[in-house]
Amino acid sequence: MSKLPNSSPRYQASRRRFLRTVGLFVGVLGASLATFLPVIAKWVPARLRPPGAIDEPEFLASCIKCGQCVQVCPVEAIRLADIDEAMGIGVPYIDARAQACDFSCDAVQCILACPTGSLNHTIVKKEEVRMGLARVASPDKCLATQGLGFKGQARGADFQGLLRYTEIDRWNPIPVRDHPYDLALCDLCVRECPIDNAISLQPIDTEGKRKMPVINEACVGCGVCEMICPVEPTVIVIDERKMWGEGTA
Template identity: 40%
Template sequence: MKKPKTPELNRRQFLMNGAVAVTALTAVGLGANYLKKLNVENSKSLLRPPGAVNEDEFIYACIKCGLCVQICPVNAIKLATIKDGLSYGTPYIDPRAQACDFSCDALQCIETCPTSALDFIPFKTAGEEAFIAYNKANPNIGKDYNPIAIQSKAMKANTTMGLAVINLDTCFAAKGKGFKGSPREDGFDGVYRSPNPKRKERKASLVNDHAFNRDICDLCVTECPIGETAIIMENNGNIMTPKVLDACTGCGVCVMVCPSSEDTIVIDKLKTV
């Protein structure tokens, strides 16, 4: 039997096939690079939960399991939707709707993350170091001794979601204005645990269950869970205005409780003091 003839590849066909293959591979490479860039660009605007690693690592480390969403006691963490493009399914916080107020005390979202997209190691280390330092400085244990609170405080202080940025054009204090009543619009269902020691809240309560009466508005300062190392009122000419300091964690409680317009305080996740 005659062997079937193998079609001969002429030189022109060979070159054309080669060119097509090179073009296809280049397109795939460029496409992958483009998608990677788009992925990171899209997600840059999303405020990630505490402990998130750098955005370009986070977008690949997060497996979109939603465990951080489930564990948060104040429902601060949401999953991005299809409108967020390639960030779809990744966790983010919209602090104007619901800030991370550290109600969990132990940064549970970070602890529960199975992939270290939210990295617990720095917080664990900070907690342990604070505990050791406290014990060294206070060899005689008093009645206020609370090892969990000591560690929790240090862990919260080490959170860096971003930095609060205040727009003095719309800030009430910058206009010399005070504030009376509940901070947010009727029906607002955001919650937080007030740092006011008189309230002694174990659980978060509705922002609008808190009524204020201030000659000069300073809610962002008094309700900050980190305190005066993160934000203060400072004399700015003849008026007192809020000033954000470097211990600000970007938790967004000030964004949530601000009674002025929603653009008065925003969290910039890339800014530093």
């Protein structure tokens, strides 16, 4: 009885050569992509990433764009980049001015939902997050710096943003427009910051009627100060990926 074609020594040797070639190709391709990742990262627009995002090149390599972080966010702060983002399409990001991460979930649900570790699974509380760093971009436009108060809806009647006001509802965020203010001196950035001691107001005159917002080391870059600022353009912005000590806030 003749041997089957695929059982001959010649076939087996050929098969082994083929598998070695495939293995070598995959190895070279993997190494090439690993080298190419920093280049890819430069093609992706700078964005504020969700809480716990690992370093940008590794984040872009490991994120599978599944949208789990989007689904669990209670304030719908996380979005997936659209087709105009080129190589960043589908990557999750936060537009803090439109909707900041206010940590309504407390337990950082987006991190728990991430299946790949693109959002660092070792982070268990909001104070450990480092998304970026707030920066006072236009101090002369700040109402507190001018000694002015604020009355009304922080971002106007049409603003769609949500925020958790614990004095109203411990668990469910409400529209910012549904919570008007009446402040003798505007302190919205400090008042609504979800991180203790991340931002403060310091007097800049002898009478204490004018104050300047100051960013402190506890800042995690969540973006609530940028979102809630009633001035256009916003006085405070978030520098994504920036850490404390990298220049001045």
